Structure formats: C-alpha cells, structure tokens
Amino acid sequence: MMLYxxxxxxxxxxxxxxxxxxxxxVLSTSLITITEFGAFALVFSRFQGLGGWSLVQIMFLYGMVEFAFGLTDMLFDGFDSPTFAQHIxxxxxxxxxxxxxxxMIQIFGSSLSLRRIGRIVLGIGIFGYAVIHNPQVWQLEKLWYLPFVLIGMGLYFGGLFLVGATITIWTVDSTDAMNLFTYGGKEMMSYPMGIYSDWLRVLFTFLFPVALLNYYPALFFLGKPDPFGLPAWMPFLAPIAGFVMFLVALKFWQFGLKHYQSTGN
Amino acid sequence: MIQVENLCKHFEIRHRHKNSWAVLRNFLKRDSSTLKAVDDISFSIQKGEMVGYLGPNGAGKSTTLKMLTGLLVPTSGRLEVNGFVPWQSRQKYVAQIGAVFGQRSSLWWDLPTIESLELLQHIYKIPTARFSSNLEMFKKLLDLDEFLQSPARSLSLGQRMRADLCAALMHDPAILFLDEPTIGLDVVAKQRIREFIQQINQDRGTTIILTTHDMADVQKLCTRAMMIDHGKLLFDGALSDLQNRFGGQRRLIVDFEEPPTQLKLANATIISQEALRITFAFARETRVAELISALTRDHAIRDLRVEEPEIEATIRAIYEGNLLSA
Amino acid sequence: MAHSNSCVHLTYSSVRLFWEITKRSLQRHLTYRTATITGLITNLFFGLLRASVLLALLSGSSSANGWNAQDIVTYVALTQALMVVVSVFGWSDLMNTVYRGEIAAELLRPTSLFLFWLAQDIGRSLTALVTRGISIMLVCYFVFAIKVPSSFGQWLVVLLSLGLAMVISFAFRFIVNLAAFWSPDARGMARFAFIALGFASGFLMPLRFFPDWLQHVLALTPFPHMMNSIIEIYIGSSDARVIEILGLQVFWAVTLTGLAQLILARATRRLVILGG
Structure with a gap:
C-alpha cells in the first residue's frame, strides 16, 4: 500500500x-458528461417520463453509475486495454x-487517469441532487447499504478492466469488444432496466449481473416496486455480484499471466 | 551461480492465412509448427564471471535472457540462478538481479532521474544508508550530477544508459544482465560504459552477463564468450580460443625495396599486389618466422607486418558460413 | 490553344490524383476485417440501447414533434451508421503530423494540403460507409424495419446531403486541427470542439426533440449540417425544406472550406517564419 x-x-x-x-x-471529460446528460435532460422535458421514472429518479441511477464507473476507470487505468497493450x-x-x-500494485501505480475527476465530481453532483430530491432515500438503514452498492459496482467494472487487459495478452483487437461490456454496461445502467427488451434485460440480469448492480438497489433506495416480480432480496445481491465478477476476473488474469510467461510477446 | 542444463524453449507458431476459407479450415484443424528458439543448451557460470553472449538476431539470445531473468518459463530443462528457479519465486529472485535492456528504459519518463531512483528504493526496499552510499559512488563513477534533476525523456542516449545502469545496481544485485548496453552510443560513451561495467565487476564481484553485437564490448570486457545460433550453443570458451579455432588465415604484408621477381612462397598465397607492397595469406598454424626467412633469403625487404584477422570478420564468417556446426 | 489544353490536363491530373489518394486510403482501411466485425456488433448494441431510451420516452404517445416510433428507430440507425462516416468522435491525424514535424514535408508537395487531406478523409469516410454504414442500415432494415427513402429522387438528395456533410465535417475538423500550428495543447482544445460536434450535430439526441430556443440557436451553426440534415432528408420529415437545407449545406461547405484555406495560409506563413 505504501508502494502504491x-x-x-x-x-x-x-x-x-x-x-x-x-x-x-479534466474540463473536456467533464463536458462529455455534461453534454450526454444535458442532451437527455433537455429532451426529457418534451416527454412525460421514462418507463415510469421521473428525471430525479433517473438521476439517482445515472449519477451513481457515473461516479462508480468514473472512479473505477480512473483507478484501473493501467489495466485499460489500450494502456495495457502498450505495457506489453x-x-x-x-x-x-x-x-x-x-x-498488480505496480500496474495500478503505473497510471492514473486523473482527468476522470471531472466525471466523478459530476457524478457525485448528479447523484447528490437526486438524493436531495428523492425523500424516500433519507433513511439511515438504507444509506448504510449505499457504500456496499458502490463497492459492488467498482468491483464489477474493475473486473471487466482486468478481463480486458488479460485479453490483450492474446490479441490487441479486443478493445472494441470490451467497450461493449464496459461502456455499454455503463450506458445500460444509466437508465431503468424496464425500458429494454426482455431478452436484453434477462441477459443483463442473470448472465451479466448488470441489473443487479444498480437497478435493483435503486428500486430499494427509491422505494419503487419491482415490475418484474423478482424476489425481495434482489437489491442485496449487488456486492456479491461485484465480488464474484472480480474473483473470476482475477482467476482469468492469473491464467493470462501464466500464458504470457510461457510465450512472451 | 548459474546452472543451466538441457534448457529448451519452443514456441508454437500458428500460420495465418489470408483468405477466409483457409481461416475456417484453420479453425477446425490447427495449422502450426514449432520454433525451437532455444534448443538444448547447457552451461554454468561462476560467481564474478563476466560472460559475453553472442549470436545473430533471432538466434535465441533474448529468449535465453528472458528465461534467466524469470520472464519466460522454459519448455523443458533445468535452470537455477543463485539458488532460485527464476520464474517460480519471481519476487524474491528479481530482488537479487539487475537488468538493463538497452532499448528500453526502466526510468519514469516524466520524473527527474533522482526521483526514479528514489522510487526504486521503495520498490527494492533499499536501506537509506546503503542507498545514499551507492548513489554517491555511482554519481562519481557515472557523472550523474549533470542530469540527475532532468526527467528521463530529456536525457541523451548515453546519459539514459548511465542512469539505467545506476538504477539496475542501486540494490547491489549479485548478477547483472545487460542486453546490448552500448547500442547506439558513440565511441566515447561506449568506452565509458565499458569502463564502468569492468569496475563494477572487479570491485563488487558482480556476475555479469551481456549480449551485444559490438565485438569490442566482448573483447574489452569478457574473459568468456558464448555463441548461440538457431537456438543451439555453438561455442563456449575464451574469446582467444574462438579466434584461434575459427580465425581463419593470417596475413603477411611486405614492402619490397624493388619489384620482386619470381616470387613464390610455400604455405602462403598472394592475395594482392600494389606497387612494391604484396599481401600474403597463410594458415594459422604456419610459422611466420619460416615465411620471413624464406622471403629475406631471396629479396630485399624494406618493411613487413603480420595481421591477425579481425574478430568481427571471424564472427561474421561463423554466422554466415555456419563454421561451428560444420 | 496550348494554354487551354494544359488547363484541361491540369484539372484531369488533379482529379486523377484525388482519386488515387482516395483509392489507397480505401484499400488501407478495408484490411482491418476482424476489427470491423466487432466494431459492427458494438455499434449495433449501442444503437439498441439508445433506441430503447428514445422509444421508452415516446411510449404512450404516437408521435413526438412529428416523429413516430419508426422515425425514431430510423434516426438511431442513421446516427450509428454515420457516426464514423462524418467522424462524430473527432479526428486528429493532421494535428499529429504537425506535432511530429512531418507537415513541413507535406507542404512541399505540389498539391493543395486541404485537397490532399480531403481526399484521404473521403477515402476513410467511404470505407466507413461501405463497411459499417451500409451493413448497419441493412441489419436495421431487416430486423427493425426502418424507413427507406421511397423514390430515386429522395435517394439522390440524401446522397447529395451526405456528400456535403462529409465536406462540412472535414473542413470543420481541418480548421480545428490547424490549431496545432499555434498551440502545443491543441489536442485538449480540439476535444472540446468534437464534444460540441456530437451534441450540436444531433448525434446524441435528435435536435428536433430539443427545446425550440436551442434548436434556433443551433440552426445558426454548421453543426446540424454534418448529421442532422441528412437525417431530416432521409426520414422525409422536412420535405418542404429540402432545397433550403441543401442550400445551407452548400453555404457552410463553401464558407468553411474558404475559412480553412485562409487559416491554412496563415499557419503556413507562421511555419515559414518560425522555421517549423
């Protein structure tokens, strides 16, 4: 830790x-979040809602993911596939x-994309605004669970970065495919799962636990009923899902390293 | 210090095809061949030795070096360095070795050189007293003062190599691996690096293994040379032995007082003639004295000298002609 | 006689040169096949997510500001198909040659720097159109039943609008890249310009869904003409304004190209004075 x-x-x-x-x-990465969320919010005013969610409710989802993803992206920069491909x-x-x-500590310490600070701060801002305007969240026993949800998301995305880095040991063409899971997953998590087609939702609930990470927790925080009638403990799977993902990624990483040491580059 | 027995490293080379039909067929049936990058090599190196590891590009030099430093796992064979199997206990092992890869710097690109060294102090957990005494010494030997505060990106190639050597030695490694330490440097810088390496070897008893294409490096530094080609160890011994065995013909260059007539020498052939200067080539085992006395008997000679073949030429002849394997 | 002949010859040879550069650029980009396929899948996936959001917003009502569900899906397909064609995410090749110092050699060539790079960019755009654009549109046509222009005439104006959009987008990016002649931090500044491009060209969200005041402001800029105009013409939701839209596109293509020449001339002079 000292070394890190x-x-x-x-x-x-x-x-x-x-x-x-x-x-x-920093300013330009902030501007990405501003235009993306801004465009959505501006368009939102023309409509009545998004799948039964109000703007401040969506901001709860959006801000939480923006923050968690931004922070993970910043810390795991050394494992981001383009960066890691360079390392190789x-x-x-x-x-x-x-x-x-x-x-791993050396790779973590090898680069830190500080420019993500902009996204992280904006994520906190959007999330903070959402918390203030959603009184259902103001309960101590709910807030106590919040850090676990964030850690779960961090572990999940961190695991994805680790997988992306590992794949570059075999091929550097993986960046596009990995974006589908990292940025695609993040994009998906920014909006309520109910808006996606059933097959997509099922795929990203049970095979890739994207929905478990913030949609179900958000239902719990915002006191909304689950439109799909899944068990009441679904919201509490987030930390477990993140942990399992990271563990699997870690195993894959070790496997990849073993391969690297037997073939070089 | 280093024990290598029957070391092999084979790589699977997969053939890639351009058209999609072949790609599909490939998918079903792997089309590959084996490249024997290192093929059954054995040697041992004693503490304090300075060994030059030679061979043309792609001969297996860096594959061997990677295995010795624990970066690559061998396909088969035994390898023990300083009591460690390099790739098995990586963290413990690498604390005792230093490595400089001439083409790549281990310094932090944007940081002043001194800060890179300080970071390495944390990574290698070097006690502060030892760190400062080593730094003092290297500062003097390598003239680091002039650029210690400049970031690595702004150093010249020679300065960077000096800084990298210092970085590789701060933790007093028992063995130092140098991969082309003088590549791209000018004559003065090369000389300086060589003197430093020699001094480290003498003063600290550091075992040094270096790969290079510059034969002068080997001539000036190494008592022992190993030569590898196509993955096989072709020669292991003193550099002078290599010369004696494969040096080919020597030359005798004679300046005559007047144009010689009926010039003939047993055991030597004329390879060039310009004005009064004639160059003979003769086999290594031929005695020079005999040649000279034969010459002076019949001719008036102003001057003469004997030339050893250049080591570079010998090496080139070995690479090109596969002299060793024949 | 001789004079006019050489004139003809000159234009012929420069057209020929333009085509040769474009062709080579096409070939170079066509070689990355696996990357194209994964790129296609990723592209479709993001399109799916974006369409889901827009359709969920629409849910309940049959149309919003003149667009129904099919129009919205067609919009998403078009933006996903065209984003690489008109480089929504920016482009800094020219900037890189400036920073690497290669630009001096390029300025020595007896061709216009602008045309040389335009030819390369058209090659890149056409490859993107052929590999990504058309395949995305085809998939979307068969799977999501997106709209298709009904007449030959409409296809023609769509292609015309697309061609103009390529030139406008290129000229804009060219100008942004020229900043590298003046500042070592042009890369960071360019990023702002390209983020603005994504927002104001109608790539992130349909401009038609923005509040009216914002639409009026954006209409004064060249950005909508790099993407939004093609979409409006393709969907046919601005049929009455087609001539006006094309006219504005021509205006911006000419203006930005002229501006690019002007700034390039200044940049070149600066390079000569400062000695690279």
Missing part, C-alpha cells in the same frame, strides 16, 4: 508538468516483472 502511494504520487508529479493540458483534459508492446510489463514488488 509512492507510485501514484510519482504519477501525479509527472502529470503536473503538463498543467495546461491536464486542466483541458513497450516492454513495461517485463520491467514490472523484473522488480521485486507485487505486479
């Missing part, structure tokens, strides 16, 4: 040498392996 801190601070010192471009980066190609992965320190 040292490595991150080094990254920060490096990034701070390019102050102007750093500020521009430029031999940095070999450098890491030549050092007597935990490999």
């Amino acid at each position: 801190r040292h490595l991150l601070l080094a990254q920060l010192r490096g990034a701070m040498q390019y102050r102007v471009s750093f500020v521009l980066d 190609r430029k031999g940095t992965l070999d450098q890491f392996l030549l050092r007597p320190a935990n490999l």
